[in-house]
Amino acid sequence: MSLKDQILADMKTAMRAKQASQLESIRMLRAAIQRKEVDDQTEIGDDEVMLILQKQIKQSQDAITQFKAGERQDLAEKEQTHVDNLMVYMPAQLSDEEVAAAVADAISSTGASSMQDMGKVMGILKDKLQGKADMGKVSGLIRAKLS
Incomplete structure (x- = not known):
């Protein structure tokens, strides 16, 4: 099963289970994937999906830093949840x-x-x-x- 198929299956599962935060994260990721496919006018593979995933995680981590600097802990926690939801699709990190x-x-x-x-x-x-x-x-x- 490709990474895109896994993301789609997880989105369906999150919808059925009414997991709002997980569903929001997956939808944002799928939108970024679809945007890349439309821009390039091609079907992207797992390598490109992984790059998009890394970019989404990096953006959220930068946002967390900014929110903490602005003393907006509520928004920082929301972004951290987003990062946690997306890290599921990343390969195991090296020590x-x-x-x-x-x-x-x-x-x-x-x-x-x-x-x-x-x-x-x-x-x-x-x-x-x-x-x-x-x-x-x-x-x-x-x-x-x-x-």
Whole structure:
């Protein structure tokens, strides 16, 4: 079952169970997927759905930060619920140790020795870790090791 089919099935289940917050999150995700399909005039696969999912989660996490800064805890909690509902579709996240090991392996395999080689290392790691780790943290680890 593809990720899109799973999302559709979960939407139907949420409708039947009258789970309003989960249904709202899934509908927002499906709308973003449909918008991408209409814009590109093509059917998208699981990889593109995963990118859309990551973008939705990132936007919600940014909103949480903004709401907390504005002392709007009620809205921050609503966005956190949205993130929790969407995280169900993400693959299992790697631990910090696993990410650090992958970064060390990529640096040694590319022979990177300075910040000029960061692009090579990120190129290798992006394919391996996309969706499984926060790429911002990965970038920070690479910077720390290369500087």
